[in-house]
Amino acid sequence: MERQAKLAILERLVGFKTTGGNELAAAQYLQSLLAEHGITSELQELGNHQANLIAEIGTGQQPVFTVSGHLDTVAVDEAEWDTDPFELVQKDGQFYGSGVTDMKGGVAALVIAMIDLHDHQVPLQGTLRLVLTAGEEADMHGSRKLHADGSMRDSSALLIAEPTGYRTVYANKGEVDFVVTSLGKAAHSSRPNFGINAIQNLMDFLEAVKTKIEQTSAANPDSVLGKTTFTVDLFRGGIQINAIPSKAEAQINTRIVPEYDNEAVIADFKAVLADFNAHHEGEIQVNLLMNIPPVVANPDSRLIHEIVKIATPYMQQMHYSAEEQQQGAEMLAKQGFNPFSTDQLEVLSAAGGTDASELLRDELQGANYAVFGPGNPLKMHQTNESASVQMWFDFIEIYEKLFAQYLN
Known part of the structure; x- marks a missing residue:
């Protein structure tokens, strides 16, 4: 997929007002996009203009590698923004818009990577399952529905594309x-x-x-x-x-x-x-x-090792501003954990929760699970939400390599 086509997908996603739910239209758009590339998907309507979306490529057999993101975003005060929060804007190497970090950027990267693998007929020895959820920012009823339906029962690994930047998380409060x-x-x-x-x-x-x-x-x-x-x-x-x-x-x-x-x-x-x-x-x-509940997965899992191996060369080319480095140091000082590094990909825990608390209800300890996605977590839930353009394009490549490597 060409660069402009990728940008168009992120632009469309940012344009959907999914604050406080209302994910149905965004899910329908992604379902149509996947269908254009020959990928079938299931839309689970949950009422109140909310929906989950599930799609698969590969053999349909084990192992099943599940990748996930949520479609909803937090409320925004449009008057406080310097730009229209529902219009993707590029400025000084950054994207601006509601959800570019949390987490339409991650969702778009997952979808594009899946489409590219399918379009290029990359062989997969197993199944890549995309699970996009509703209501994560509220009560996680989308992921709770998926767990109740048994959608995770045969999954051997779970990656959630919440924004971590060039770090990966294996445990959440x-x-x-x-x-x-x-x-x-x-x-x-x-x-x-x-x-x-x-x-x-x-x-x-x-x-x-x-x-x-x-x-x-x-x-x-x-x-x-x-x-x-x-x-x-x-x-x-x-x-x-x-x-x-x-x-x-x-x-x-x-x-x-x-x-x-x-x-x-x-x-x-x-x-x-x-x-x-x-x-x-x-x-x-x-x-x-x-x-x-909290989730404490396996920090020494194969998934974590593959992320570190594949993403580290990209990280070493990433430029962090002095402000971002200072923010990372402040996070460590205030929380007492979560080291910030500019030269190695840290494996760490996080204070925030994810849909994994519902998706992994049956395996809250020791799972093959990681949070790894484009964006700076310090930019979440903020006015003028932004994300690095370079990092977003990098993560599409990283996901393609990770999914192909893990399922071969």
């Missing part, structure tokens, strides 16, 4: 998200003792549960993934300055490590909740939004 609702009693602010302040109760509860989780986390670090973390990411409450609020809500994100796992965090949340409600007026209610 899990995630438990909570919605915490505080119910109080409205009153005039001049007579606060006539009411029950839902905001104050919510703040006090959050401080209590934060203290509990952070103390337990500090006592139970994981040697691979660090510590379980707790953040308050959304807070709503009140109607006006002179009214005691009767209701308030917060959404909590915890990132989970095996040493202090999902069930333990949930149990601590419930224990603090029961104690708080027993000693306070009003009521705190807690509901789960997401519950996905």
